[in-house]
Amino acid sequence: MTTSQIDLAALRGACETHLPGDPGYDAARQAWNLAVDLRPAAVAVPRTVAEVRAAVRAAAGLGLRVAPLSTGHGAGPLDGVPLDDVVLLRLSELTGVTVDPVARRALVVGGTLWADVVAAAAPHGLTALHGSAGDVAVAGYVLGGGLSFYGRRHGVAANSVRALDVVTADGDLVRASAEEHPELFWALRGGGGSFGVVVGIELDLLLYAEVYAGMLLWDRERAPEVVAAWAAWSRSAPDSAGTSLRVMSFPPLPELPPFLSGRDVVVVDGVVLEDDDRAAELLAPLRALAPEVDTFGRIPAAGLLQVHMDPPTPVPAVASHSVLGELDPEAVTALLDQVGPGTRSGLMFAELRHLGGAFARSVDDGGATSSVAGSYALYCCAVAPTPEAAAAGRAAADAVVATMAPWQVPALVPTFTESAAVAGMFATEDARDLARVRHLVDPTGRLVGGRPIG
Ligand SMILES: Cc1cc2nc3c(=O)[nH]c(=O)nc-3n(C[C@H](O)[C@H](O)[C@H](O)COP(=O)(O)OP(=O)(O)OC[C@H]3O[C@@H](n4cnc5c(N)ncnc54)[C@H](O)[C@@H]3O)c2cc1C
Known part of the structure; x- marks a missing residue:
């Protein structure tokens, strides 16, 4: 039976549902990344765990697959994937946070945003x-x-997860933790959304009320000395310093502050988990380059969410990514040849996120992604308001990644990877184990994760 012959209206009994042609269908299928065009058979918007279970069961009863999606920030790998037999399960209305300050734990409901967790903590x-x-x-x-910017000291965020409540491919509700369904717990922490619909997350919190954080900004003309200085500085920076460097190009937009509008700049930002004197001492070599803007100082920890100046509203974007080892002077020159002064890379930004420290250390009880190898995550991003712009932007981003290939190490950061392919993301043995767990928990392949496993 084709999807058009199935009585999709049966889904409406489970929860709020939008079918193609319904007035709410386009808004409900829209990912945060506006360049991604998802066209599922239906969009289900559950508001309770019971509705999630009912929606998964209803989809199963109709022979449909299910793709969980929270915000669509990471919807890139689903772009172009045929979804005509898929119910997109939008978890954006399934939210909530409870903080246990004594245990330093948060109980987070399935589709909750980080901003809400940080505000509650x-x-x-x-x-x-x-x-x-x-x-x-x-x-x-x-x-x-x-x-996280805290990750060089505290490791990947998946390691802070203590338990997950999961609606399985059959619509059952299970708890995955070190004690219960340990293999599922391992697979979910880094293996993506192919193993179940996550409706609850229990995670450890960090004891920081205030942090020394901010950004330093220079005109892009200064990029040769700034990139070289940050590469040298980051090589010996302690684990307490979690920073990134970006070469950025902003269109002339009235909503942007004047120091960004229409400008090409180089920005170093992040956090230094030290007291004020030690933080200032650590940042001194970068401040010696006389940045035009310097916002580093002690701020409430929640303020770290503003430091990176991520877009406040959805944008159409395409990106390319790799992980690099140490950056020698030749690497700095190669990067500047692509995005430095006088170039027109076509990118919104090229970012080097500093890895190492606790990012590089696997933990005994960790999940499928409990550490990240390499020294820098390279992430190149272009604005893509049209399919033509997306193709050009992808080519521009790929070109920078290709230029940096001599410094590439065999690793990928799953959250930075737009491609659906999992090759290179997991060691061979881990990839085999992920496929095995997938087969155990979802033998009919009902769940559609951004990155197909098994
Ligand atoms: C502006 C911006 C800033 C970012 N900053 C960082 C950063 O600092 N560090 C970093 O590591 N990453 C960062 N990312 C990448 C981001 O972490 C990933 O895109 C991540 O997948 C987004 O999670 P989401 O649930 O919001 O995304 P979604 O697009 O909703 O989900 C992505 C995939 O996750 C799975 N999924 C989502 N929710 C569920 C669920 N409840 N149950 C089961 N599976 C689910 C699905 O497979 C889905 O396809 C950033 C991305 C953007 C666009």
């Missing part, structure tokens, strides 16, 4: 291993490992 002098943007959801981020 802050009154207790706590924060979390969140990423740069508050409107990313906890689920997709921790299921892909999760790189």
